[in-house]
Amino acid sequence: MSALIRRIISTNKAPGAIGPYSQAVVVDRTMYISGQLGMDPASGQLVEGGVQAQTRQALVNMGEILKAAGCGYENVVKTTVLLADMNDFTSVNDVYKQFFSTNFPARAAYQVAALPRAGLVEIEAVAVLGPLTDAS
Secondary structure, eight states, rough: OOOOOOEEEEOSSOOOOSSOOEEEEEEEEEEEEEESSSSSSTOSBBBHHHHHHHHHHHHHHHHHHHHTTOGGGGEEEEEEEEEGGGHHHHHHHHHHHHHOOOSSSSEEEEEOOOGGGOOOSEEEEEEOOSOOOOOO
């Protein structure tokens, strides 16, 4: 059996890892994107404006990582949303549906005890590289 190739994806257009992990890893055609906080890549600080602003920034950061791998939001097949407060679920969805508007990825959402840097939301994703065709 031939070895699969692992490729690390990194871009300075998204915040750098704040621990011993990569922004994303591609194995074969599958990309695993680490959880993205609503951090401004230039300042390294969480954006102001509450959970919707942080959700928007987290998804913009994810988009930059997707772009660095040569794909976009339409390549995302699964996300996991981590919330500091489950009462923010609807507010997060209002922003999320601006980035994922059709053929939504599978998703799980959890309330967690705390997020790094006291973030309000963190979103990780799995994407498949290359063109995707939807079954009819």
